[in-house]
Amino acid sequence: MIPGxxxxxxxxxxxxxRRKWVIVIPAIAIAGASVAWTHRLIDVYRSExxxxxxxxxxxxxxxxxxxxxxxxxxxxxISQQILSRTRLEKTIEDFNLYPVLRKTAIMEDVVEQMRGNxxxxxxxxxxxxxxxxxxxxxxxxxxxxxxxxxxxxxxxKDREVLAEGTNQFLESQLExxxxxxxxxxxxxxxxxxxxxxxxxxxxxxxxxxxxxxxLQLQALLDSLNRDRDRHLVVERSIADMxxxxxxxxxxxxxxxxxxxxxxxxxxxxxxxxxxxxxRALQLRLKPEHxxxxxxxxxxxxxxxxxxxxxxxxxxxxxxxxSAAETMRRTRLQDLQTELTNLNKQIxxxxxxxxxxxxxxxxxxxxxxxxxxxxxxxxxxxxDYGTQQxxxxxxxxxxxxxQLSTNLERRQVGEQFKILDPARxxxxxxxxNRPRYYGMGILAGIATGLALAGLLEYFDRTMRTEEDVxxxxxxPVLATIPIIRESPRTRRRRAAAAAATAAALLLACxxxxxxxxx
Numbered sequence: 001m002i003p004g005x006x007x008x009x010x011x012x013x014x015x016x017x018r019r020k021w022v023i024v025i026p027a028i029a030i031a032g033a034s035v036a037w038t039h040r041l042i043d044v045y046r047s048e049x050x051x052x053x054x055x056x057x058x059x060x061x062x063x064x065x066x067x068x069x070x071x072x073x074x075x076x077x078i079s080q081q082i083l084s085r086t087r088l089e090k091t092i093e094d095f096n097l098y099p100v101l102r103k104t105a106i107m108e109d110v111v112e113q114m115r116g117n118x119x120x121x122x123x124x125x126x127x128x129x130x131x132x133x134x135x136x137x138x139x140x141x142x143x144x145x146x147x148x149x150x151x152x153x154x155x156x157k158d159r160e161v162l163a164e165g166t167n168q169f170l171e172s173q174l175e176x177x178x179x180x181x182x183x184x185x186x187x188x189x190x191x192x193x194x195x196x197x198x199x200x201x202x203x204x205x206x207x208x209x210x211x212x213x214x215l216q217l218q219a220l221l222d223s224l225n226r227d228r229d230r231h232l233v234v235e236r237s238i239a240d241m242x243x244x245x246x247x248x249x250x251x252x253x254x255x256x257x258x259x260x261x262x263x264x265x266x267x268x269x270x271x272x273x274x275x276x277x278x279r280a281l282q283l284r285l286k287p288e289h290x291x292x293x294x295x296x297x298x299x300x301x302x303x304x305x306x307x308x309x310x311x312x313x314x315x316x317x318x319x320x321x322s323a324a325e326t327m328r329r330t331r332l333q334d335l336q337t338e339l340t341n342l343n344k345q346i347x348x349x350x351x352x353x354x355x356x357x358x359x360x361x362x363x364x365x366x367x368x369x370x371x372x373x374x375x376x377x378x379x380x381x382x383d384y385g386t387q388q389x390x391x392x393x394x395x396x397x398x399x400x401x402q403l404s405t406n407l408e409r410r411q412v413g414e415q416f417k418i419l420d421p422a423r424x425x426x427x428x429x430x431x432n433r434p435r436y437y438g439m440g441i442l443a444g445i446a447t448g449l450a451l452a453g454l455l456e457y458f459d460r461t462m463r464t465e466e467d468v469x470x471x472x473x474x475p476v477l478a479t480i481p482i483i484r485e486s487p488r489t490r491r492r493r494a495a496a497a498a499a500t501a502a503a504l505l506l507a508c509x510x511x512x513x514x515x516x517x
Contacts, residue, residue: 046140051127051128051417053127214360230342239282274295274298
């Protein structure tokens with residue numbers, strides 16, 4: 001290449017014409033070689049099956065499917081199972097695929113070769129294509145049919161397994177939730193039984209019960225005070241009557257009757273002695289003293305015995321008693337009976353007072369414990385509500401999962417349907433010979449042009465006046481005109497070029513003829 005030379009389109013065309021054989025000969029040679037190489041390639045046939053994903057025949061509004069994996073993920077999972085070594089080895093043995101390769105290579109390489117010949121391509125949202133390429137068109141069709149059937153079977157099995165797995169998972173979670181709910185119910189029941197009466201919902205009843213008990217206690221205290229006052233009056237009356245008898249006896253005043261003195265060994269004598277002792281004790285002890293209480297009990301017992309003895313004595317032996325003495329004795333006996341009854345009532349009411357005070361204290365204890373029980377019960381109830389809500393939610397999901405599992409088992413859910421079955425290919429899928437031919441011709445022309453450009457780059461020959469000016473930067477004084485070749489020489493060169501072109505054309509024609517055959 002001459003430094004400083006400008007390459008205009010006219011100059012480039014001149015160069016191309018000058019080096020036409022450098023461009024044409026490699027182009028023809030490379031094109032012929034590519035034709036021959038393409039002709040030697042083995043024909044590969046491709047058979048494909050178009051599969052559509054059919055939606056469930058039952059609306060999602062009625063039965064919601066538990067298989068929520070997208071179609072792409074499901075196809076990826078199913079293809080991994082189908083393209084496993086076990087499945088492919090069985091397919092290779094069933095259809096006797098790659099017999100030559102199986103003799104020279106190990107089974108892992110054969111399986112990998114088959115994986116490369118299988119193509120899974122989504123067409124649109126719910127349609128995908130499964131294809132297989134092989135040198136045998138019938139084998140390509142049969143393997144494509146096998147792959148389509150495997151996809152359909154694996155889809156049904158995969159959906160059923162996923163639905164069954166979801167059902168089992170929900171069942172285990174439901175059982176755990178039920179166990180936790182039962183445990184919480186047991187704790188709540190035991191807590192309510194342990195703290196019965198102190199629960200928040202029993203506060204009103206406790207307040208009402210304490211109020212009623214306080215009213216009963218107040219009424220009882222009023223009655224008890226009245227009984228005690230009456231007890232003092234009766235005791236004073238008995239003491240006065242006993243005192244008058246003692247004073248009369250000590251003064252020697254005869255009684256209003258002449259009855260004989262009862263014997264100390266009789267019940268009447270013992271009663272009289274006990275009454276005297278009681279009167280003496282009452283002068284220095286309180287009425288509720290244990291000695292007085294025991295002595296009164298003894299007097300009551302002796303009174304019954306004395307009455308029984310008096311009833312057994314003959315009428316003729318009864319002493320003559322005046323009316324005043326009879327009234328006094330009757331009055332005294334009535335007072336003693338009333339005193340005995342009062343003692344019993346006071347004792348009973350005292351015990352009742354103690355019981356009512358214990359009840360009031362129990363109600364007060366329950367009311368004071370209510371805030372603590374409310375806090376504890378709120379926590380337990382909150383846990384129980386959470387567990388119950390979780391159990392109810394899981395139970396609903398479990399029922400939906402069972403319906404979905406039954407849907408998949410009866411094969412009325414989402415399914416794969418073959419739209420276009422595999423067909424026997426009539427023309428090879430590969431190689432694409434016209435494209436290879438075109439690529440060979442383009443590669444030959446590009447090689448020739450590159451070779452011509454390379455020769456021009458290293459060529460420093462100055463052929464024109466412009467080349468001299470560009471290379472030497474000197475004025476040109478004279479030029480030698482181009483000496484024309486003789487017609488004979490031109491004819492020889494033309495004949496040689498024609499012969500060379502004819503040979504190349506014959507070579508290309510021979511290659512095409514071989515391709516056509």
